Amino acid sequence: MAFLRAGNSSEWAVVQGRGVWLRPPQMSDYGPWAELRAMSRAHLVPWEPAWPRDDLTKSAYRRRVKHYQREARDDLGYAFLIFEPETDRLMGGLTLSNVRRGVTQSAMLGYWLGTPFVGSGHMTAAVRAVLPHAFEPLRLHRIEAAAQPSNTRSVSVLRRAGFSEEGLARRYLKINGSWQDHLLFAMLAEDWMIRGSGP
Numbered sequence: 001m002a003f004l005r006a007g008n009s010s011e012w013a014v015v016q017g018r019g020v021w022l023r024p025p026q027m028s029d030y031g032p033w034a035e036l037r038a039m040s041r042a043h044l045v046p047w048e049p050a051w052p053r054d055d056l057t058k059s060a061y062r063r064r065v066k067h068y069q070r071e072a073r074d075d076l077g078y079a080f081l082i083f084e085p086e087t088d089r090l091m092g093g094l095t096l097s098n099v100r101r102g103v104t105q106s107a108m109l110g111y112w113l114g115t116p117f118v119g120s121g122h123m124t125a126a127v128r129a130v131l132p133h134a135f136e137p138l139r140l141h142r143i144e145a146a147a148q149p150s151n152t153r154s155v156s157v158l159r160r161a162g163f164s165e166e167g168l169a170r171r172y173l174k175i176n177g178s179w180q181d182h183l184l185f186a187m188l189a190e191d192w193m194i195r196g197s198g199p
Contacts, residue, residue, distance in 0.1 A: 013078075013133055013137070015080065015129050015130055015133050016129070017125050017126060017128060017129025017130075018125050018128070018129070019084075019085065019121070019122065019125050020082055020083065020084070020085065020091070020122055020125045020126045020129060021082075021083050021085055021129075022080035022081065022082050022083070022094060022126060022129060022130060023080060023081060023083070024068065024069075024072070024078075024079060024080060024081070025064070025065050025068055025079055025080075025081050025093070026065065027061075027062060027065055029081060029090065030058055030061045030062075032089075032090040033061065033081070033090060033093075034056045034058075034061065036090055036091075036092075036114040037055075037056060037114075038056055039114070039115060039116075040112075040113075040114045040115040042115075043114075043115045043118065044112055045176055046151075046175070046176055047112075047148065047151055047154065047175065047176075048112070048175065048176065049173075049174060049175060049176070050174075050176055050177045071097075075099055075101070076097075076098075076099050077095060077096060077097040077098065077099055077107070078095065078096045078097075078099070078107075078138070079093065079094075079095045079096075079097075080093065080094045080095070080126075080130065081093050082094060082111075082113070082122065082123075082126045084117075084122070090114070091113060091114055091116075091117040091122055092111065092112050092113035092114055092117065092122070092123065092126070093111065093112050094109070094110070094111040094126050094127070094130060095108075095109070095110045095111070096108070096109060096130070096134055096138070096140075096143070097110060099138075099140070104141075104142070105139065105140050105141035105142065106140060106141060106142035106143070106144060107134065107138075107140055107142075107143055107144070108143075108144050108145065108146075109127065109130075109143050109144065109145040110145070111123055111126065111127065111154075111157075118153065119153070123157050124156075124157050124160045124161055127157060127158070127161040128161050128162075131143070131161070131187065131192055132192075135189045135192050135193075140189070141188060141189050142186055142187070142188050142189070143163075143186065143187045144184065144185070144186045145158050145163060145184075145185045145186070146169065146172060146173065146182035146183065146184055146185070147182060147183050147185070148175065148180050148181065148182055148183075149168075149181060149182075149183055155183060158185045159185075161187075162187060162191065162192070162195055163185035163186060163187045164185060164186060164187065164191065165183055165184070165185055166184045166185060166186055167183075167184050168181060168182070168183055168184070169181065169182050169183075169184050172184075
């Protein structure tokens with residue numbers, strides 16, 4: 001995996017993976033992002049927090065990008081968009097959020113994929129690609145993730161990427177307006193090292 005520093009100081013890294021590449025969101029991504037999210041809404045809504053009424057507007061996207069930039073600057077979170085190398089088409093997004101330092105050194109992994117790309121292996125590739133970035137330059141010790149038990153695709157992504165299931169959290173996250181149980185997963189830096197620094 002290759003890690004490149006992006007030219008703009010608000011962009012913290014470009015990550016190259018197998019069949020994917022990732023970089024921080026930019027304002028110029030608004031059109032493709034809004035189009036992909038809109039066409040994928042029915043697929044995404046059951047697994048995400050309730051969408052605000054203005055979620056796909058340019059002003060809401062601008063707030064989102066500024067939030068991501070502020071979080072990265074303060075070492076609180078890191079967001080990426082996922083692209084297809086051959087076409088540079090936007091496929092989805094991935095975040096390392098809720099970064100906690102001190103004795104924890106952990107973050108929460110989240111991700112989404114547009115409908116045209118579901119079932120293609122791209123999300124597993126994106127998760128695998130970001131792990132070296134999380135454990136090396138970011139020096140995290142633990143990456144956590146959660147998936148609803150019925151979200152079999154997401155559960156499969158985490159298992160294929162090498163995450164270990166740690167249990168069930170009851171009514172853990174408010175998804176699409178209601179509290180939902182989630183399976184909890186994690187990967188430690190030691191796990192990643194044992195696997196030979198990732199697949």
